[in-house]
Amino acid sequence: MGGGGDGVAGHWGQWSEWVCHYQCYIHTEKRVRFCDDPAPANDGAECVGNSEDFKNSTCGQNLVCPLECPVGLWDFNCDKTCLTCSPDCDKFSGSCESCVAGYKFPESGCDTECGVNTFGPNCEGDCLQKCETDCVDRVEGTCPIVSNNMKYLLLIFLVVPVVGVILLLLRKKKELIVEEALVPFE
Numbered sequence: 001m002g003g004g005g006d007g008v009a010g011h012w013g014q015w016s017e018w019v020c021h022y023q024c025y026i027h028t029e030k031r032v033r034f035c036d037d038p039a040p041a042n043d044g045a046e047c048v049g050n051s052e053d054f055k056n057s058t059c060g061q062n063l064v065c066p067l068e069c070p071v072g073l074w075d076f077n078c079d080k081t082c083l084t085c086s087p088d089c090d091k092f093s094g095s096c097e098s099c100v101a102g103y104k105f106p107e108s109g110c111d112t113e114c115g116v117n118t119f120g121p122n123c124e125g126d127c128l129q130k131c132e133t134d135c136v137d138r139v140e141g142t143c144p145i146v147s148n149n150m151k152y153l154l155l156i157f158l159v160v161p162v163v164g165v166i167l168l169l170l171r172k173k174k175e176l177i178v179e180e181a182l183v184p185f186e
Helices: 127-131 148-182
Strands: 019-023 026-032 052-056
Touching: none
Parallel strands: none
Antiparallel strands: 019 026, 026 052
């Protein structure tokens, strides 16, 4: 880039404070600066040099590297969980390939339970399709004991006997009427 004419050459701003830069087995501190004092303008030259600076340090030396975290834990010091991932989660981001049954959103560590009318791995099961109502559980999608089909059967089992009793009573009454009609008047 040229630096001639009305161009304003960029100059580095102040360095930030040193902060611990966490990397497994590497203990450093990092600081940054921006090419904004002033920023290059009108074809002015860019800043020369690095925008980041590192130095050896003792910071972070007591942290457990995520690569050493056991199954179901992640992040530095293994202080975050991913127990609902299948298989185990990424040790640096916590994201998963898939969720165990009853959980969803593998990209965020399967930290959300299935909602209404869903069940199974990644909550891909449809309770309404399976049970015609919401499932009792979110893992296997167990249907309630009394589904809509069962309600109809129960209704039939209750209505048929009642109708039968009414028909018997009507028949009995009809027989009594016929008997009365056949009895001679005295």
